[in-house]
Amino acid sequence: MNNSGTEERPWGVGIRAVGRYLPEKNLSNSDLEEILLTRDDWIRANIGVENRRMAAEGEWTSDLGTAALLDACDRAGIIPADVDLIVCGTYTPDNMTPPTAMLVIRKAGASGATGFDINSGACPGGVFALDVGAKYIATGQFRRVAVVMADVSTRTMDWKDPGPAVIFGDGAACYLLERCTPGRGIGTTLLRSDPSGYESVWVAREKRHRRDGTPMSSGFGDNFGALDGKAVHAFAVGRVPGFIKELLDTAGRTADDIDLFALHQANLYILQGIMRELGVPMDRTVINIQKYGNTSGASVPLVLREAEDLGRLSPGDQVLLTAFGSGFSMGAALVRWCGPEDFAPVAVAS
Amino acid sequence: MSTVQSDTLQVLKEILDEVAEVPADQVTLESSFVDDLELDSLSIVSVFVLVQRRFGVEVPNEVFDRLSTVGRAVAYLEHGAIPE
Numbered sequence: 014m015n016n017s018g019t020e021e022r023p024w025g026v027g028i029r030a031v032g033r034y035l036p037e038k039n040l041s042n043s044d045l046e047e048i049l050l051t052r053d054d055w056i057r058a059n060i061g062v063e064n065r066r067m068a069a070e071g072e073w074t075s076d077l078g079t080a081a082l083l084d085a086c087d088r089a090g091i092i093p094a095d096v097d098l099i100v101c102g103t104y105t106p107d108n109m110t111p112p113t114a115m116l117v118i119r120k121a122g123a124s125g126a127t128g129f130d131i132n133s134g135a136c137p138g139g140v141f142a143l144d145v146g147a148k149y150i151a152t153g154q155f156r157r158v159a160v161v162m163a164d165v166s167t168r169t170m171d172w173k174d175p176g177p178a179v180i181f182g183d184g185a186a187c188y189l190l191e192r193c194t195p196g197r198g199i200g201t202t203l204l205r206s207d208p209s210g211y212e213s214v215w216v217a218r219e220k221r222h223r224r225d226g227t228p229m230s231s232g233f234g235d236n237f238g239a240l241d242g243k244a245v246h247a248f249a250v251g252r253v254p255g256f257i258k259e260l261l262d263t264a265g266r267t268a269d270d271i272d273l274f275a276l277h278q279a280n281l282y283i284l285q286g287i288m289r290e291l292g293v294p295m296d297r298t299v300i301n302i303q304k305y306g307n308t309s310g311a312s313v314p315l316v317l318r319e320a321e322d323l324g325r326l327s328p329g330d331q332v333l334l335t336a337f338g339s340g341f342s343m344g345a346a347l348v349r350w351c352g353p354e355d356f357a358p359v360a361v362a363s
Numbered sequence: 364m365s366t367v368q369s370d371t372l373q374v375l376k377e378i379l380d381e382v383a384e385v386p387a388d389q390v391t392l393e394s395s396f397v398d399d400l401e402l403d404s405l406s407i408v409s410v411f412v413l414v415q416r417r418f419g420v421e422v423p424n425e426v427f428d429r430l431s432t433v434g435r436a437v438a439y440l441e442h443g444a445i446p447e
Contacts, residue, residue: 050409055424175405
């Protein structure tokens with residue numbers, strides 16, 4: 014799928030603000046050594062994660078998402094009631110239905126907002142859900158859209174399987190989207206899926222038991238996060254760089270034109286592999302996996318926010334967002350970063 | 364094989380069963396952790412975490428990466444050196 018973005022439209026779709034929320038509780042590799050048969054030095058050498066956050070007991074996806082939305086609104090100088098559509102990207106909804114977006118609307122006080130969830134496979138959501146939200150701005154149907162990416166991945170674990178536990182962390186982020194100056198904002202976007210890797214990184218519905226026969230359950234009952242690290246690595250380093258080059262070709266750009274690569278934080282060595290394949294030095298990306306682990310769909314916007322806070326994003330910069338993972342799916346979007354002057358006052362539908 | 368070696372092999376078999384549910388009768392000194400016992404890297408580190416706890420011997424990453432078979436692991440635990 015190809016969305017060339019801004020053609021024949023008197024407005025662009027800009028990222029007005031990026032909000033974030035990370036739970037207070039920190040889980041270091043040393044903490045994991047107490048729970049699992051794993052080692053800090055091995056995790057650092059093979060995954061690149063040193064710490065990750067974990068939602069508190071009773072803290073759910075909607076709580077993380079609400080906090081990220083409030084943060085985005087605060088940065089934009091608006092209130093949640095000024096948002097007219099909330100798209101929540103999650104694979105760990107508070108309940109199977111209604112959508113988690115409903116609770117975000119209620120908890121944030123985004124009265125009047127329409128809302129729904131998108132499950133685009135956890136990690137790819139950082140671009141897939143963004144693309145959905147962007148299309149509502151592009152069509153003119155909504156004027157201010159919050160794309161809330163939130164997951165409590167640690168709740169999918171059985172805490173006997175070190176595979177997912179050493180990689181994932183909980184977190185949330187929120188893209189606040191508005192009309193912007195034409196030619197700025199979200200441009201060429203590519204989405205692609207390949208179900209041959211369906212079982213490579215997934216939440217499997219299955220009965221699990223301890224060695225003594227006692228049934229195990231995750232925070233989602235008989236649903237457990239599971240992954241085949243080798244298969245994910247092969248997919249990510251083997252396929253994502255070519256996909257990024259395809260996007261750049263489509264947009265008439267090269268990797269040299271990109272000021273910042275905002276990549277999904279899957280694994281430090283996957284990130285290094287992708288950048289190496291692209292022939293781009295690591296100083297043109299921002300890495301935060303060592304602090305937060307893989308935060309699923311929140312990962313790409315968390316990188317953007319970190320880049321912004323570090324002064325690594327300026328109006329006019331060409332930014333390449335890439336999210337990939339479960340499915341397998343991958344999405345990439347080229348964004349011309351906006352400044353405050355690119356956004357006109359917005360009157361949202363009441 | 365000495366009695367000590369047999370004990371070491373026996374404990375390794377118990378660890379392999381505990382970590383990866385590998386039946387003891389499938390484990391020989393010639394068994395490769397990856398090719399024969401089908402352990403992934405996460406399971407291998409789990410094995411050596413338990414080895415450290417049971418034997419009191421720390422096996423660094425760079426060492427266990429070279430202990431490709433059960434026999435090499437037994438020899439290392441017995442003699443403290445990576446077999447040639």
